[in-house]
Amino acid sequence: MEINTFCPECENGIFLSELPRKGLVPCKRCGKGRQASGEGELDAQGALARCGICSCSEFYRQKDFNTKLGLWITAFILGLALIFLVVKDNLKVGFAILVAGALVDLFLYFGLGDILICYSCRGIYRGLPFNPEVEGFDLKIHDDYAFSKKK
Numbered sequence: 001m002e003i004n005t006f007c008p009e010c011e012n013g014i015f016l017s018e019l020p021r022k023g024l025v026p027c028k029r030c031g032k033g034r035q036a037s038g039e040g041e042l043d044a045q046g047a048l049a050r051c052g053i054c055s056c057s058e059f060y061r062q063k064d065f066n067t068k069l070g071l072w073i074t075a076f077i078l079g080l081a082l083i084f085l086v087v088k089d090n091l092k093v094g095f096a097i098l099v100a101g102a103l104v105d106l107f108l109y110f111g112l113g114d115i116l117i118c119y120s121c122r123g124i125y126r127g128l129p130f131n132p133e134v135e136g137f138d139l140k141i142h143d144d145y146a147f148s149k150k151k
Contacts, residue, residue: 004124005053007034019052047131048116056120058145060137061130064115065108077101119145 003016007027014025014034022038040052050057077097085094116125116134119141 001128002126003052004126005034005121007032009033016052025053042128043131045129045131047129048125049131051118051121051123053123054118054121056118056145058119058141059116059125059134060119060141061114061116061134062137063109063112064126065112073104074101 001018003019005014005016005025006012007014007030009032010027010030012027012029014027016025019040019042020036020038022036024033025036026033034053036053037055038052039050039055040048041050043049048059051059077100081094081097081101083094084090084097113126114130116128116130117123118125
């Protein structure tokens with residue numbers, strides 16, 4: 001199991017290998033850290049049932065890939081394809097770049113594993129089995145937490 005969270009003071013990453021105990025999880029950069037509820041729990045199958053940092057029980061699933069990097073790669077592929085399609089008027093190369101980009105995306109989609117992210121504290125959990133009821137990101141649930149209805 002790997003848990004990634006961040007320090008609210010300096011936004012440095014905090015990495016844990018087990019569910020935290022109640023109290024302060026120290027930050028190596030600023031020394032302050034983040035409070036943990038210590039109420040994290042796993043269900044009978046070993047899937048995460050309650051977040052160890054904030055004790056929230058709502059999570060979403062996503063691919064274990066940096067979304068900002070993914071957007072930059074997509075923009076690069078589209079920009080390169082547009083150069084060949086519009087500026088150089090070479091349809092074969094332009095479409096080949098788009099097909100290659102789609103194949104890379106397909107490879108990443110099926111090749112990368114999933115992670116669980118807590119809606120409340122944005123803690124990231126890796127290396128655990130997944131509860132089949134956990135779905136992808138839901139904007140309504142996110143907004144409930146982001147705008148303090150469920151905190």
